[in-house]
Amino acid sequence: MKNRIVIFLVFLISNFGALGLGVFLMNNGSTSEWYYSLNKAPWTPQGWVFGAAWFGLMFCYTFYMTILVLKYSRPNSGLIALYVLQWILNVSWNYIFFNQYLTLFGLIVIISLWLLIGYFIFKFMRVIKKYTFLILPYLVWMTIATSLNVYIVIYN
DSSP, X not given: OHHHHHHHHHHHHHHHHHHHHHHHHHTTGGGSHHHHHSOXXXXXXXXXXXXXXXXXXXXXXXXXXXXXXXXXXXXXXXXXXXXXXXXXXXXXXXXXXXXXXXXXXXXXXXXHXXXXXXXXXXXXXXXXXXXXXXXXXXXXXXXXXXXXHHHHHHHO
């Protein structure tokens, strides 16, 4: 039981740390004149939706990763490497898109992240079965976010 709690807390701190670092690296990009001047997709959510969505997504993803890690009797370095890659892509998109204004490079990063989340789903579906539903909202949100990034690349 103690092991489960420790693993959960490690992923919780890591996931919410990624959110915090991502916000820091944005350098107020989502409230900048640059961002406001962009032609954004008509389906772009209100600003508060992003924070609420990310909170829920990272909470579900924490449970997902905890369950997945606990399914293996010994540490799975491949799984951890995929998680770290996801973490890096997730954090770096904020910096690339909002801080450096590199919308096309941001699109490449967000598509890579979308593909990686899809890979998680299909690679580990047999391992954790019904718990795969915990990562599906992440893929749905990344699909929406990718469409927003595509729109910005095309119309700006």
